[in-house]
Amino acid sequence: MEMRLVVLFLVVSVSLTEAAGCIPTTKPQCYKKSTNPDDDFYCEWDDPNPKENQTYTLYIWDSGKKSVLYMNTGNQSKKFIPLEELGVISSKTDIWVQTQVRNLTCNSSKISVILNCSVKYSKPNIASMERSAGNLFLSLDEPKDNKSVIYEIRWRERGSEWQNATFETKENTYKDLYTLHLHNRTVYQIQLRRQAKLHSLQCNDSHSLWSDWSALTDIPLEIHIPPVLHLDEKVWSNGTRDIKITWAATSAEETIGGVTYNMNLSVWSCGKPKRIQLSTLNQTFDISVTYSNASISIIATNKVGRSAPKKIIIPPVKHRNECVTFTNITKAKKRCLEWYKMEDGEILPNSVKKSKDKLIKHIKNEVQKFVRHYYILHIFSKQHQTAEMCPFYSIEGAPIKGPGGVNTTDLTHESVVLNWRHIPMAEQRGFLKHYIIWISGHGKTKLHKVPADKTSFLIKNLHPGTSYTISIAGKTIAGKGPNTTVNTETHSKEKGLSWQDQTILSVCVVAFLCTFICSFAARRFKRKLCPVVPSPVVDAAEFIYPQDQQDLSQITEEVHEFVLLLRQELNKSTENVAPGQSTILQNFGLVVFEEEEEEGEEGEVTDLSFMKSCFYPNPSYRGKTLQLPENFHLTDSPIKDNDTESTYRNGLFFETKVQECDKTSL
Ligand SMILES: *[C@@H]1O[C@H](CO)[C@@H](O)[C@H](O)[C@H]1NC(C)=O
Ligand SMILES: *[C@@H]1O[C@H](CO)[C@@H](O)[C@H](O)[C@H]1NC(C)=O
Ligand SMILES: *[C@@H]1O[C@H](CO)[C@@H](O)[C@H](O)[C@H]1NC(C)=O
Ligand SMILES: *[C@@H]1O[C@H](CO)[C@@H](O)[C@H](O)[C@H]1NC(C)=O
Ligand SMILES: *[C@@H]1O[C@H](CO)[C@@H](O)[C@H](O)[C@H]1NC(C)=O
Ligand SMILES: *[C@@H]1O[C@H](CO)[C@@H](O)[C@H](O)[C@H]1NC(C)=O
Ligand SMILES: *[C@@H]1O[C@H](CO)[C@@H](O)[C@H](O)[C@H]1NC(C)=O
Ligand SMILES: *[C@@H]1O[C@H](CO)[C@@H](O)[C@H](O)[C@H]1NC(C)=O
Ligand SMILES: *[C@@H]1O[C@H](CO)[C@@H](O)[C@H](O)[C@H]1NC(C)=O
Ligand SMILES: *[C@@H]1O[C@H](CO)[C@@H](O)[C@H](O)[C@H]1NC(C)=O
Ligand SMILES: *[C@@H]1O[C@H](CO)[C@@H](O)[C@H](O)[C@H]1NC(C)=O
Ligand SMILES: *[C@@H]1O[C@H](CO)[C@@H](O)[C@H](O)[C@H]1NC(C)=O
Numbered sequence: 001m002e003m004r005l006v007v008l009f010l011v012v013s014v015s016l017t018e019a020a021g022c023i024p025t026t027k028p029q030c031y032k033k034s035t036n037p038d039d040d041f042y043c044e045w046d047d048p049n050p051k052e053n054q055t056y057t058l059y060i061w062d063s064g065k066k067s068v069l070y071m072n073t074g075n076q077s078k079k080f081i082p083l084e085e086l087g088v089i090s091s092k093t094d095i096w097v098q099t100q101v102r103n104l105t106c107n108s109s110k111i112s113v114i115l116n117c118s119v120k121y122s123k124p125n126i127a128s129m130e131r132s133a134g135n136l137f138l139s140l141d142e143p144k145d146n147k148s149v150i151y152e153i154r155w156r157e158r159g160s161e162w163q164n165a166t167f168e169t170k171e172n173t174y175k176d177l178y179t180l181h182l183h184n185r186t187v188y189q190i191q192l193r194r195q196a197k198l199h200s201l202q203c204n205d206s207h208s209l210w211s212d213w214s215a216l217t218d219i220p221l222e223i224h225i226p227p228v229l230h231l232d233e234k235v236w237s238n239g240t241r242d243i244k245i246t247w248a249a250t251s252a253e254e255t256i257g258g259v260t261y262n263m264n265l266s267v268w269s270c271g272k273p274k275r276i277q278l279s280t281l282n283q284t285f286d287i288s289v290t291y292s293n294a295s296i297s298i299i300a301t302n303k304v305g306r307s308a309p310k311k312i313i314i315p316p317v318k319h320r321n322e323c324v325t326f327t328n329i330t331k332a333k334k335r336c337l338e339w340y341k342m343e344d345g346e347i348l349p350n351s352v353k354k355s356k357d358k359l360i361k362h363i364k365n366e367v368q369k370f371v372r373h374y375y376i377l378h379i380f381s382k383q384h385q386t387a388e389m390c391p392f393y394s395i396e397g398a399p400i401k402g403p404g405g406v407n408t409t410d411l412t413h414e415s416v417v418l419n420w421r422h423i424p425m426a427e428q429r430g431f432l433k434h435y436i437i438w439i440s441g442h443g444k445t446k447l448h449k450v451p452a453d454k455t456s457f458l459i460k461n462l463h464p465g466t467s468y469t470i471s472i473a474g475k476t477i478a479g480k481g482p483n484t485t486v487n488t489e490t491h492s493k494e495k496g497l498s499w500q501d502q503t504i505l506s507v508c509v510v511a512f513l514c515t516f517i518c519s520f521a522a523r524r525f526k527r528k529l530c531p532v533v534p535s536p537v538v539d540a541a542e543f544i545y546p547q548d549q550q551d552l553s554q555i556t557e558e559v560h561e562f563v564l565l566l567r568q569e570l571n572k573s574t575e576n577v578a579p580g581q582s583t584i585l586q587n588f589g590l591v592v593f594e595e596e597e598e599e600g601e602e603g604e605v606t607d608l609s610f611m612k613s614c615f616y617p618n619p620s621y622r623g624k625t626l627q628l629p630e631n632f633h634l635t636d637s638p639i640k641d642n643d644t645e646s647t648y649r650n651g652l653f654f655e656t657k658v659q660e661c662d663k664t665s666l
Contacts, residue, residue, distance in 0.1 A: 022106035023049040025077065025097045028058065030113065031120040031209055034145035035196050041086060041115060044078035045097050045108065052101050059107075061094040062087050089115035090202065117203030119196040123212040124151065126192070127175055131222045131304035134184050140176040140192065147171050148197050152210070155180065155190040155219075168197070187253050188219040220256035220302050226310040227261065227283075227300050235317060239291060239326030239386035243314060246284045250300055250307075257303040264309075267294040267384055270336035270356045288383035291317035292338060292376055319374060323390035332379030332387070339363050339375040342391065343425060360388075370397040370429040396430030399423050399474040399481025403435065406472060406484045413464035413491040419456045423474045423481065430476030438483075441468035465492035 026046040032039035043058055058079050060069040065087060073079045083089075096110040121143040130137045143149055148171045154164040169176040182188055196208040227247040234242040250259050261282070266273040267289045278285065287296075297311040319342075329335065337360065340352040355363075360375060367373045370393065377388040403420035410417040418437065432452035439446045442463045450457050452474070462468065468490070471483040 021052070022054075022099055022101045022104040024106045024108045025056070025099055027109050027111045028095050028097050029120070029209065030060075030081075030095055030111070030115060031118040032115075033120065033122065034143065035119050035147055035198065036145050037116070038083065040083045041081045041089075041118075042078060043081060043095065047077045049101075055100045057098040057100070059096050059098060060086070061110075063091060063093065064088040086115065114202055117198055117200070118209065119198065120209035121149070121194050121196060121211040124176075124192045124194050124214045126214065126217060129219070129304050131182070131219065134181060136180040136182050136188075136190075136219060136304070138178045138180065138192075140178070142173065142176060143194065143196070145196075146173075149176065150195045150197060151176070151178065151192055152194070153178065153180065153190060153192045155182070155188050157186055157188060182219070185221060185253075187221060187256060190217050190219060191215075218256045218303075220304055221251070221253045222305045223250050223254045223259075223300050223302055223307040226307040227298050229296075229298060229310055229312050231312055231314070233314065235291075237326070240383045241289050241291065241314075241317070243287050243289055243294075243296075244284065245287075245296060245298075245312070247298065247310075249283055250302065254302055259300055259302045262299045262301060262306075264297045265294075266296070268334075268336060268380065269338050269352075269378065270334075270354050288385070289314055290376075290378040290384045291386035291389065292378065317386075319389065319391075321391060323388070325388045327379070327385060327387050329377065329379050329387045331381050334380040335387075336378040336380075337363070337375060338378070339367070339373055341368070342372045342374045364392060364394055367392075367394045369393070369395045372425055372428070391431075393430060396476050396478045398430065398476055398479040399428050399432070401427040402473050402482045402484030404484070406470075406486050408470070408486055408488040410458075411488065411491060413493055414462050415458060415460045416462065416468075416470075416488055416490065417456055417458050418470055418472065418486075420472055420484070422455060427481075428474060428476065430478050432474050432476055434475055436473050436475055436480060438471040439468055440471075442466050462490045464490050466490050 025048065028043045028045040030041055030043040032041050045056075047054065053075070055075055056073045056077065058071050058073055060081075061067075062069060069085070069087070071079060071081075091114060092112050093115055094110045094112050097108040099106050099108070125141045127139045127141050129139065138153075140151070149169050150166060151169065152164060152166045154162040156162045165180075167178055169178075180190070191213045193211045193213045195210050198208050227250075230246045232244040232246070234244075236242070247261075249255065258279075261278040263276045263278065263285065264273050265276060265287065267287060268274075269290070269292055276285075293316040294314040295311060296314070297309045299309045300307040335356065337355050337358055338352055353363075360377070363373075363375060372391055372393060374389070374391045376386060376390075379385050379387045401423055403423050405419070405421040407419050408416045409419060420435075423432065434452050435450040435454065435457075437448040437450060437457060437459070439448070439459055439462075448457065448459070459470070466489065467487060469485060469487050471485045473483045474481045
C-alpha cells in the first residue's frame with residue numbers, strides 16, 4: 001500500500017513537473033470572413049511557447065448533438081474548418097484548444113460563441129489617400145461581402161496620444177471613402193480597423209469581431225512646390241546633346257513614405273512622349289537629345305498627392321544657313337525626318353512635319369516651290385542624335401524684290417558707303433549667292449559682287465563732284481532679282497578752301513606783312529630821332545582782361561583802340577617799349593610758330609587754320625621778335641604762358657586778325 005502511494009506520489013510529482021512545461025494557448029478565435037452564410041470558418045490562437053515542440057487539438061462542443069468535435073492541427077496554431085464539418089452553428093458552441101508537449105497536455109480557456117454571428121473581416125487596406133487643404137481623403141478596400149461596415153480610425157501626431165473616430169460605410173460601394181480633418185502642416189500616423197454589421201435576430205454587433213488594425217501609416221505633408229529643375233546641357237559636335245537634369249529633393253516631411261518622380265520625356269520627334277518613373281534616391285536624370293527641341297516635364301508624387309507638373313523646354317540648337325552632316329546614318333536603328341517651312345530663320349511650329357520612313361528625296365519634290373524649307377534628320381543608335389540638317393528648296397527662283405532700306409553714307413569726294421537691308425527670306429525665293437552692285441556715272445558702269453551676308457559696301461575710286469546711280473540686286477542660282485537704285489553725288493575735290501578763299505587769304509597776308517614791316521620801319525626811325533619817353537601812356541592794367549570770356553564782344557572793341565594806341569606809341573618813338581606792346585609782338589611770334597606746327601600735323605581745315613594762314617609764313621617777322629630786348633624774354637617766361645594774361649593775349653590776337661581779314665575780303 002505504502003509502496004503504491006510512493007509510486008503514485010512520484011508519478012504525480014513527475015507529471016506535475018512535466019505539466020509545468022505545458023503552457024495553454026490563448027482562447028481560440030473562430031469566425032468566418034464575411035457575413036455570407038455559406039462561408040467556411042477559421043479558428044486561430046496564439047502560441048505563447050513557440051520554442052517547444054507542441055501539437056494542438058481543437059475541441060468544438062456541439063450542444064445540439066451533445067458531442068465533441070475535435071481535430072488535430074499538428075503544430076499549426078490555426079485551423080480551417082469547412083462549414084459542413086461543423087453541424088449546427090446558430091446556437092452557442094464552446095470551443096477550446098488542447099496543447100500537448102511531449103506526453104503532457106493542457107487546455108486553453110473556452111469560448112462560447114454563436115458561430116453564425118462570428119464575423120471578422122480582413123484588416124482594411126488604404127487603397128489611396130490624398131491630402132489637400134486640411135483634409136485627408138481616404139479610399140479603403142471593400143470587405144469581401146461588400147456590405148455596410150463599421151470602421152474605427154485612429155490618428156495621432158507622432159509621439160502624441162491617439163485620437164479616434166468611428167464611421168460607417170454604405171453597402172455596395174466601389175471603395176469605402178472617408179475624409180479626415182487634419183492640420184495642414186503636420187505629419188500624422190493613422191490606423192484603421194473594421195467590423196461587420198449584423199442584422200439577424202440572434203446576432204448583434206457585439207458578437208462580431210473587430211478586424212486587425214491596418215498597418216501603421218504615416219501621412220506626409222502634401223508637396224506644395226513643384227520640383228525646381230536645373231538643366232545642364234552639353235552640345236557635342238556630332239549631333240547629340242547630353243542633358244543632365246537635376247532637381248532638389250522635397251522636404252523631409254513631404255518625403256515620408258517615399259517620393260517618386262514621374263517624368264514625361266518628349267525627346268524624339270517621331271515618337272510618343274515616354275514616361276519614366278524614378279525613385280526617391282534619384283534626383284538626377286541624364287538623357288541624350290537631338291538638336292531639335294525637346295521637352296521634359298516632371299511631377300513629384302508622394303503618398304498623399306502629387307506636385308504641380310514642372311515643364312522644361314530644351315530649345316533647339318540654332319539652325320545654320322548651310323547643310324551640315326554630323327554622322328553616318330547607316331548604323332541607325334531608328335530614324336526620324338522633320339521638315340518645315342522657314343521664314344526668316346524662324347521655325348513655324350505648326351508647319352513641322354515628321355516621318356519615320358520618308359526619304360529626303362521624297363520631301364524635296366513635295367514641298368512648295370520657291371519657299372525655303374529645312375529638314376532635320378535624326379537617328380537613334382545608342383543615343384538620340386541629329387545626323388543632318390539642311391535648308392533646301394524644291395525649286396529655286398530669282399528674288400522678287402531688291403534689297404530694302406538702301407542709302408548712302410560716309411560720302412567723300414572719291415568714295416561712298418552703300419547700305420541696305422537683306423532681302424527677306426520669303427522674297428529671296430532661292431539661296432542668295434551674292435549681291436550685285438552697279439555704279440553708273442562719269443559715263444561708265446562698274447559692277448561689284450558682294451557676299452550675301454553683307455549689308456554695306458564701300459565704293460571707292462569715284463570722281464569728285466560727280467553724280468552716280470547705284471543699283472543693287474540679289475542673285476540666286478536662278479538669276480538676278482530686281483534692282484534697288486539710289487542716286488548720290490560725290491563731294492568736289494577739296495572740301496577745304498576754294499580759290500576765292502585762298503585769294504582773300506593771300507591778300508590778308510600781304511596786308512599784314514605790310515603793316516608790320518611798316519611799323520618796324522617806323523619804330524626804328526623814331527628810335528633814332530626821338531629822346532627817351534618817360535612812362536607808357538597806357539597803363540598795363542588796362543590790358544588785363546577779365547578772366548571770364550563772357551565779354552568777348554568787348555574784346556573786339558578794345559582791340560581797335562589798342563591798335564590805335566600802338567600806332568600812337570610808335571609815333572612817339574619810345575625807346576623803352578611798353579609791356580603791352582612787347583606782349584603783342586611776342587604773341588604774334590608765338591602764335592604763328594605754334595600753329596604752323598599744328599597745320600603740319602593735321603590737314604583739317606578749321607576757322608582757326610583759316611586765321612593762321614593769314615600769318616603764315618613770316619620768317620622775317622619772327623626774326624624781329626628775337627631781336628627784342630632781354631627783359632621781354634623774362635616777361636615771356638613759361639609761368640606767364642598759362643595764366644590769364646596769355647588768354648587775353650591770344651584773344652586779342654585772334655580778334656584782331658579776324659577783323660582785318662574780314663575787312664580785306666569785304
Ligand atoms: C521537435 O521535434 C523534432 C522531431 O519531431 C525534433 O527533431 C526536435 O529536436 C524537437 N525540438 C525540440 C525543441 O524538442
Ligand atoms: C511543424 O511541424 C513541421 C513538421 O511536421 C515542421 O517542419 C515545422 O517546422 C513545425 N513548425 C513549427 C512552428 O514548429
Ligand atoms: C512521459 O514521458 C517520459 C519520458 O519522456 C516518461 O518518463 C514518463 O513516464 C511519461 N509520463 C507519462 C504520464 O506517460
Ligand atoms: C482537456 O480537455 C479534454 C477534452 O475535454 C479532456 O479530455 C482533457 O482531460 C482536458 N485536459 C486537461 C488537462 O484539462
Ligand atoms: C489649410 O490650407 C488651406 C488652403 O491650402 C486653407 O484654406 C486652410 O485654412 C488651411 N487650414 C489650416 C488649419 O491651416
Ligand atoms: C475611442 O477609443 C476609446 C478607447 O479605445 C473608446 O472607448 C472610444 O469609444 C473610442 N471612440 C470612438 C469614437 O470610437
Ligand atoms: C558624340 O560625342 C560625344 C563627345 O565626344 C560622345 O560622348 C558621344 O558618345 C558621341 N555620340 C555618338 C553617337 O557618337
Ligand atoms: C539612380 O541613381 C543611381 C546612381 O546614382 C543609378 O545607378 C540608378 O540607375 C538610378 N536609377 C534610376 C531609376 O535611374
Ligand atoms: C558609313 O558607315 C558605313 C558602314 O559602317 C560605311 O560603309 C560607310 O563608308 C560610312 N560612310 C561614311 C561617309 O563614313
Ligand atoms: C541707311 O540704311 C541703313 C540700313 O538700311 C540704316 O541702318 C541706316 O540708319 C540708314 N541711314 C540713314 C542715314 O538713313
Ligand atoms: C540693274 O541696273 C543695272 C545698271 O543700271 C543694269 O545693268 C541691270 O541690268 C539692272 N538689273 C535689272 C535686273 O534690272
Ligand atoms: C602753368 O602750368 C604749369 C604746368 O602745367 C604749372 O606747373 C604752373 O603752376 C602753371 N602756372 C599757373 C600760373 O597756373
